[in-house]
Amino acid sequence: MKMIPVILALATMFSACTRRESPAPQDSGGSIFHLTSEWKTEEGNTIRLKDLQGKTLVMVMIYTTCKASCPRLVADMLAIRQKVPTQLAGKVQYVLVSIDPEHDTPERLKAFAVGKEMDGEEWTFLQGDTESVRAFANVLAVKYKEISPMDFSHSNIISVFNPAGDLVHQMEGLGVNNKATISAIAKTAGHE
Numbered sequence: 001m002k003m004i005p006v007i008l009a010l011a012t013m014f015s016a017c018t019r020r021e022s023p024a025p026q027d028s029g030g031s032i033f034h035l036t037s038e039w040k041t042e043e044g045n046t047i048r049l050k051d052l053q054g055k056t057l058v059m060v061m062i063y064t065t066c067k068a069s070c071p072r073l074v075a076d077m078l079a080i081r082q083k084v085p086t087q088l089a090g091k092v093q094y095v096l097v098s099i100d101p102e103h104d105t106p107e108r109l110k111a112f113a114v115g116k117e118m119d120g121e122e123w124t125f126l127q128g129d130t131e132s133v134r135a136f137a138n139v140l141a142v143k144y145k146e147i148s149p150m151d152f153s154h155s156n157i158i159s160v161f162n163p164a165g166d167l168v169h170q171m172e173g174l175g176v177n178n179k180a181t182i183s184a185i186a187k188t189a190g191h192e
Contacts, residue, residue: 004117006089009156011056022103030164031164031166032049035049035132037131038132039097039132040106040115040127040128041125042112043106043110045105046065048143048146051163053164055093055163055189056092056160056162057092057159057160058077058092058158058160058181058185059095059096059140060158060159061096061097061098061099061136062074062096063100063103063104064100065103072118074096074118076175076176077096078118079178084185092185092189094122094123096109096123096126097128097133098126098133099125099142101129101130101133105127127172139167142157145184156172157168157171160185160188162183162188163188168184168187178184
C-alpha cells in the first residue's frame, strides 16, 4: 500500500516529461507579474516583470555562451517571430532570460542581440541575480544546472504568457512544430 503514492508520483513525473505542447489555464492567478525581482535589460535599464504587462510575452531561458541547444532555441524564437501575423507586431514581446547572470551582462546581452538581429523593439533580453533567475525558472518549470564554468544543462521550453502575465502555453523541445505556439500567441494577442 505504501508503494501506490510512489508509483503515482513517478507516473505523473514521467508523463509530464513527454509532453511537447501544453496549454495552461488563462486565469490561473499565477501571474508572473507578482514576482517582484528586478532585472537588467540589454540596454542597461532596470525593470520588473510587471513592466512587460499588457503584451503577449513569448519567453525562453538561454545563455549566450551556449553552443548546444541555445542556438536552436534562438532559431526557434526567430521562426516564431517570422510566423506571427504582422498585425500583432506591437502586441507581442519576445523575451530571452539568461540563466548565466554572472557572465551575461547587459553589454554581452546587447552584443548577442545585435549579432542575432534580435535588437528591435519587440525583443528584450534580461539579466537577473541568481536567486531571481532560479525563481523565474521554477515558474516556467525550466530546470538548469551549471556543469562547468559558463556551461549549463537546461530544459528547452518556450513559454507564452497572456497580457496579464498568466502562462497559457508551453512548447518543449528543439525544432518542434510551432503551429500550436503561433496559434496560442495569436489567440492571446487578440487575433484568432
